[in-house]
Amino acid sequence: MSSETGHSGHTAHNEKTVTNRTMDLVVAALFMGLAALVMSDSWRIGARWADDGPQAGYFPFYVGLILFIASTATLVQNLVTRHPDLGNFVDRSQLYSVLQVLVPTTVYVGLIFLLGIYVASAIFIAFFMWWLGKYPLAKIIPVAIGVPLMLFMMFEVWFLVPLPKGPLETALGY
Known part of the structure; x- marks a missing residue:
């Protein structure tokens, strides 16, 4: 079976599943949610700088913040682009x-x-x-x-x- 045909024998290149843009949006939103969870839990256990150094959630909070910012940038970029990638994400x-x-x-x-x-x-x-x-x-x-x-x-x-x-x-x- 060639790589151009699916398990049913039809040409896979003509069968749309989901676009690259949709997957970019979904994954960015999922990572934003994960980052928000990490940040909120890190804040709960302490994400500040204390007298004796960083609290337990300090570094995870900032990793979550960076992840949230990067995911937000990906989401916004895919929403406002004039030429979205509408190619098929997967056959x-x-x-x-x-x-x-x-x-x-x-x-x-x-x-x-x-x-x-x-x-x-x-x-x-x-x-x-x-x-x-x-x-x-x-x-x-x-x-x-x-x-x-x-x-x-x-x-x-x-x-x-x-x-x-x-x-x-x-x-x-x-």
């Missing part, structure tokens, strides 16, 4: 490829809260090896179990760094 085939990774990864993050990082990682690795890698079960099982097991040994046993655990680890006494 449908490219978007499909990104979603093939983004959706399962989002599910994986959710599973961490339910099952713990080790069981969720085993499921995630097994799923990707089966779905995108097309590996046989004889290769999937050892890797999907071995990698999280080695990570468990490394973090929990050797480095003594606890990571999120779920019902399985609780049942095993960890």
Whole structure:
């Protein structure tokens, strides 16, 4: 399949998804929100210069401020430009490829809260090896179990760094 065709065989260059300008505006707005959150929380914990030096939120506040100013400049620039970039941000085939990774990864993050990082990682690795890698079960099982097991040994046993655990680890006494 060539890079000009999507998974359905249609020419991807003619299929509009979202413009570069729209993505610039959305990302700038998201970063403005993130920067505002960083600044407000930094202000809450103390973002001033105290008698003994900077408070805990001093430097994060100014990093957030710089991020807010840069994002605002990007947003304003894209709103007032006479020649906005209306080119296609991503072709449908490219978007499909990104979603093939983004959706399962989002599910994986959710599973961490339910099952713990080790069981969720085993499921995630097994799923990707089966779905995108097309590996046989004889290769999937050892890797999907071995990698999280080695990570468990490394973090929990050797480095003594606890990571999120779920019902399985609780049942095993960890």
